[in-house]
Amino acid sequence: MPSERRRRAGGHDEHATVVTATAVRLRVDPIACDAFGYCVELLPEIVGLDEWGFPVLDDTPVPPYLIDLAKRAVRDCPRRALLLERAPSSPG
Numbered sequence: 001m002p003s004e005r006r007r008r009a010g011g012h013d014e015h016a017t018v019v020t021a022t023a024v025r026l027r028v029d030p031i032a033c034d035a036f037g038y039c040v041e042l043l044p045e046i047v048g049l050d051e052w053g054f055p056v057l058d059d060t061p062v063p064p065y066l067i068d069l070a071k072r073a074v075r076d077c078p079r080r081a082l083l084l085e086r087a088p089s090s091p092g
């Protein structure tokens with residue numbers, strides 16, 4: 001039945017999005033990075049710059065609404081210096 005299939009697929013997708021959104025953070029390999037700053041232009045909400053132009057990231061999980069942009073930044077980084085990694089689960 002098409003509507004039942006859609007409902008099940010929607011529930012599965014929703015769950016997957018929540019798990020991914022709360023479980024990953026963006027990291028940078030400072031050796032590979034050339035400080036060009038593409039990732040900063042793409043994700044100013046979570047990537048800052050230090051005084052030499054290298055990206056500065058904190059350890060907080062990537063917000064759900066920025067997951068797709070974070071994946072794009074990882075994919076498009078010219079030096080392959082960005083990665084998404086699983087964030088440690090919060091205590092409690």
Ligand code: SF4
Nearest residue numbers: 033034036037039077
């Ligand atoms: S896009 Fe990649 S190489 Fe450029 S500043 Fe960001 S991490 Fe570094």
